[in-house]
Amino acid sequence: MTVPESVPDACTVFFADLAGSTRLYERAGDAVAYRLVEQCLQGMRQEILACGGRVVKNTGDGLLAVFSDPNGAPEAAIRMHNAVQDLPRVSGQKMAVRVAFHTGTVIVSDEDVFGDTVNVAARLLELATPGRAIASEQSVQELQPEWRNLMHPLQSRSLRGVSRLTAPFELVCESVGDLTVVQTVNLDADDSPELRLTAGSRSLTLNAQTPSARLGRAASSDIRVTDTRASREHAHIELRGDKFVLVDRSSNGTFVAIDGEREFVLSHEEVVLRKRGRLALGRSSAESRDVIEFICL
Numbered sequence: 001m002t003v004p005e006s007v008p009d010a011c012t013v014f015f016a017d018l019a020g021s022t023r024l025y026e027r028a029g030d031a032v033a034y035r036l037v038e039q040c041l042q043g044m045r046q047e048i049l050a051c052g053g054r055v056v057k058n059t060g061d062g063l064l065a066v067f068s069d070p071n072g073a074p075e076a077a078i079r080m081h082n083a084v085q086d087l088p089r090v091s092g093q094k095m096a097v098r099v100a101f102h103t104g105t106v107i108v109s110d111e112d113v114f115g116d117t118v119n120v121a122a123r124l125l126e127l128a129t130p131g132r133a134i135a136s137e138q139s140v141q142e143l144q145p146e147w148r149n150l151m152h153p154l155q156s157r158s159l160r161g162v163s164r165l166t167a168p169f170e171l172v173c174e175s176v177g178d179l180t181v182v183q184t185v186n187l188d189a190d191d192s193p194e195l196r197l198t199a200g201s202r203s204l205t206l207n208a209q210t211p212s213a214r215l216g217r218a219a220s221s222d223i224r225v226t227d228t229r230a231s232r233e234h235a236h237i238e239l240r241g242d243k244f245v246l247v248d249r250s251s252n253g254t255f256v257a258i259d260g261e262r263e264f265v266l267s268h269e270e271v272v273l274r275k276r277g278r279l280a281l282g283r284s285s286a287e288s289r290d291v292i293e294f295i296c297l
Contacts, residue, residue, distance in 0.1 A: 009105050009106060009107075009108065010103075010104070010105050010106075011066045011067060011068055011103070011106060011117075012066065012067040012068075012069075012070040012072075012073050012101050012102070012103045012139055012142075013064070013065075013066055013101060013102055013103075013104070013106060013113065013117050013118050013121040014048070014053060014063075014064070014065040014066065014067060014073050014076065014077075014099070014100075014101040014121070015059065015062060015063070015064055015065075015099065015100050015101070015121050015122060015124075015125045016044055016048075016062050016063045016065070016077070016080060016097055016098070016099045017059070017060075017061065017062035017097070017098045017099075017125060017128075018037060018040055018041070018061040018062060018084075018095060018096075018097060018098075019095070019096045019097065019098050019129075019130040019242065020094065020095055020096060020130070021033070021037055021061040021095070024036065024037070024095070036087070036095065037061055039087065040084050040087065040095055040097075041058070041061070041062075041063065043080070043083040043084065043087075044063055044080045044083070044084070044097065045063065046083075047076050047079040047080045047083055048063065048065045048076050048080070050076075050079065051067070051072040051073075051075045051076040051079065052067060052068070052069055052072040053065045053066065053067040053072050053073070053076055054066055054067075056111070056112060056113055057111065057112060064113070064118075066106070066113060067101075070101075070103050070139050070142040070143055071142075071143055071144050071147055073101040073133075073135070073139065074101075074133060074135070074143065074147050074150070074151075074171060075147075077097075077099040077101075077133040077171065078133075078171075080097050080099070081096070081097050081099075081131055081133075084096060084097050085131075096130035096131050097130070097131070098125060098128035098129065098130055098131075098132065099125075099128060099132070099133035099134070100121055100122075100124035100125035100127070100128050100133065100134045100135070101121055101124075101133070101134075101135050101136070101139055102117055102120045102121035102124060102135070102136040102138060102139055103117070103136065103138045103139040103142050104116065104117030104120070104138060105117060106118060119162070120136060120159065120162055120166070121136075123159035123160055123162055123166075124136060124159070124166070124168060126159075126160070126243070126245075126271075126272045127154075127157075127168060127240065127245075128241075129240060129241020129242055129243070130241065130242060132170055132171060132241070133170070133171040134154075134168050134169070134170055134171075135151060135168065135169045135170075135171070136166065136167075136168060136169070137166075137167040137168070137169065139169075140169045150171060151169040151170070151171060152169060152170045152171075153167065153168075153169050154167075154168045154169060154170055156168075157247075157270060158268050158269040158270060159269070159270070160266070160269050160270065160271045193207070193239065193242050193243065193244065193296065193297070194206065194207045194296075194297040195207075195237065195239075195244040195273060195294060195295070195296055195297065196294065196295050196297060197213060197223055197237070197292055197293070197294050198292070198293045198294075199223050199225070199290065199291070199292045199293070200290075202223060202224075204222055204223060205297075206237060206239060206244060207239070208239065211238060211239035212236060212237060212238040212239065213236065213237050214233065214235075214236045215234050215235045215236060215237070215254075215279070215281060215292065216230055216231055216232050216233045216234035216235065216250075216281065217230050217231065217232045217234070218232040218233055221233075221234075223292055225281050225290035225292075226289075226290060227281060227282055227283065227288060227289065227290045228282075229252050229281070229282030229283050230250070230252070230281035230282040230290070231249070231250040231251050231252070231281075231282070233249060234248070234249065234250040234254065234281045234282070235247060235248045235249060235250060235254045235266075235279075235281065236249070237273070243272045243273075244272070244273045244296065245270050245271070245272055245273070246266065246270060246271050246272075246273055246279070247270040248266035248267060248268055248269055248270065249268065250267075250268075250281065250282065251282075252281075252282035252283070253265040253266055253267040253282065254266045254279060254280070254281055254282075255279070255280040255281075255282075255283065255284050255285055255288075256271060256273075256277065256278075256279055257277050257278045257279075257280075257285050258273075258274055258275060258276075258277040259275055259276050259277050260275075261277075263284060263285065273294055273296060274296060275295075275296060276293070276294060276295040276296065277293075277294060278291050278292065278293055278294070279291070279292040279293075279294060280292070
């Protein structure tokens with residue numbers, strides 16, 4: 001959808017992403033899954049428009065939109081979540097939506113928007129779990145009191161590719177007037193995420209029962225390495241909702257190589273681990289003797 005020229009330079013950038021679509025394609029087949037995903041996206045578009053937003057473009061199985069009034073963003077998130085939850089299960093699969101939004105200035109060019117505001121909103125989406133909306137502090141400050149009072153502050157953290165600390169907020173799950181703020185979606189047991197870490201002969205599986213692991217040279221580390229470039233308490237991995245997040249706290253950084261992508265380094269930042277790949281503490285995986293392999297199950 002084309003963004004009209006009337007979209008202001010200062011706006012709230014809004015990302016929404018369908019959770020569970022990949023597994024849906026595996027379970028239901030391409031044709032059935034495609035129809036359901038399109039039905040979800042169409043409903044999401046309608047809720048954005050109903051709340052005064054403008055859809056900029058599709059982002060895979062999600063949408064990028066902008067709001068001139070930031071108060072439309074949490075309302076759209078609630079309506080969108082409720083609309084998707086009302087859809088019946090297909091092949092036992094329940095769909096859910098992850099949302100993030102951030103307020104600031106953007107560059108409007110043809111049919112897209114660019115700039116730091118867009119980048120921050122995209123990184124916030126990595127923190128969102130199914131059935132939740134994550135907002136930046138800048139957005140929350142612009143909200144009317146009735147919306148602002150529903151936002152729960154989270155711990156400040158570094159976002160990948162963002163130099164400054166970010167103080168995110170999460171939409172509180174309770175009723176609001178005639179609207180019910182969406183409850184966290186409980187995924188099926190066989191949908192529960194797992195992450196397997198392997199370092200030499202040591203193997204560790206993270207899941208809901210074992211949701212975190214410490215990496216470093218310290219004897220207390222769950223995955224211990226001997227490389228002197230690694231810090232004693234170098235990094236940790238934690239389960240947030242349905243995602244495993246790697247958090248670096250080291251002096252020399254954590255090198256991350258996701259299969260099919262170029263290796264990058266985290267320095268007091270965090271990233272959502274995807275698919276499978278390799279981690280190295282303090283130096284590139286090509287130079288390290290203590291490479292940690294991971295796979296998302």
